[in-house]
Amino acid sequence: MRWQAQNSGAKQTSCRKAATSEFDPERTSSSERTRCRRSVQRVPSPMLMQGTPMTDREKILIALREKPLKVFEIMKRVNIKHQDDCQSLLLKMRDDGAVKFDIHRGHWLAA
Structure with missing residues (x-):
């Protein structure tokens, strides 16, 4: 356990170094760059978040436009x-x- 905690701290530190302006591609191995890229959390694009959630x-209207439904089916x-x-x-x-x-x-129907 101790080794994992120490090792994960080293990974985070090396990823932070790679993300800063002091990043030197010649000193950083390709596996380290890949690992850092994978650990970065992706932010959803603003285009996906612009729409309001459907009420x-x-x-109900979308479902009833396809076919008439009973209450339990709705x-x-x-x-x-x-x-x-x-x-x-x-x-x-x-x-x-x-x-x-x-x-x-x-059955309920869309008007």
Whole structure:
């Protein structure tokens, strides 16, 4: 254990040296440069983070545009855990005119 702790400290120090302006490619081995590159955490690009997360309402509309679904199928597709929450959201969306309910088949449809 002690050797690993000492060795990992050396790796971190050598990576820090490689990342500074004192980096000399002739003095640093290629394996050390590769190890340092691998240890650097990548930051997600800002283009991926610009979009806002989709709401349950949007997810439901996307699922219902593909095909009519029952409440439990909607819950699985949209990842809503409680049936009451899903039904109340569907009823609000029905009041807004976004979805319709087919009482004969028990399916929800996109309006």
